[in-house]
Amino acid sequence: MARALRRSKGFSEAQAQFAGPAALSTIFGAIGYRCAFTGVDLRAEAGADPLGWLLRLAPSGPPKPGTVLPACADAIYAFERGHLGIGSRFEFLVALDRIDPEFLERLNPVGRLILPADPAFHPDAALLKAHRDAFVEGFIE
Numbered sequence: 106m107a108r109a110l111r112r113s114k115g116f117s118e119a120q121a122q123f124a125g126p127a128a129l130s131t132i133f134g135a136i137g138y139r140c141a142f143t144g145v146d147l148r149a150e151a152g153a154d155p156l157g158w159l160l161r162l163a164p165s166g167p168p169k170p171g172t173v174l175p176a177c178a179d180a181i182y183a184f185e186r187g188h189l190g191i192g193s194r195f196e197f198l199v200a201l202d203r204i205d206p207e208f209l210e211r212l213n214p215v216g217r218l219i220l221p222a223d224p225a226f227h228p229d230a231a232l233l234k235a236h237r238d239a240f241v242e243g244f245i246e
Contacts, residue, residue: 129168132159133175135221142180142189142197143211144219151175160184162232171229174218179208187245190237191228195220198240 129151138148141160151158156168160181163172176184183189183204190198195218199209213219220227239245 129156129159132168132170132173132226135170135223135226136175136219139175139219140177140180141174141218141220142176142213144213145177145211147175147177150177162228162236170226172232174228179205179211183208184236185245187240187243190240191218191233192237193230193234195228195233198237200240 133147133151138146138151140147147158158175158177158181159168159173160176161168161173166172180189184191186203188200188204192198197212197216197218199212201209218228236245
């Protein structure tokens with residue numbers, strides 16, 4: 106049975122602040138058009154709706170390297186709702202009592218994000234720390 110797609114909370118805001126197709130293709134291209142959490146190919150999805158497949162780490166501003174991560178809908182959903190966090194070495198932090206078990210099985214088996222070779226496209230450490238602190242304290246709903 107196919108699962109329904111989940112849209113990120115920030116989807117409408119992301120649509121309003123379009124960075125341009127060249128900038129977005131650079132961001133997706135840096136990671137090979139894959140989800141940073143699962144490694145699933147996002148070419149078809151990103152081609153149709155690139156902003157819908159970016160996890161926004163910064164609450165505002167246009168998508169740019171370090172402030173967004175290419176991600177599947179389930180990863181965006183889990184991250185935004187506090188089911189999943191990212192540690193200081195890009196390892197997964199998981200709320201086992203909240204995360205979807207099927208999605209948990211699809212996470213990168215190494216237990217950390219799939220990162221682009223170019224460090225300029227790695228997620229910003231300060232943005233991850235802010236989310237991680239809220240995740241650990243249980244402030245994300």
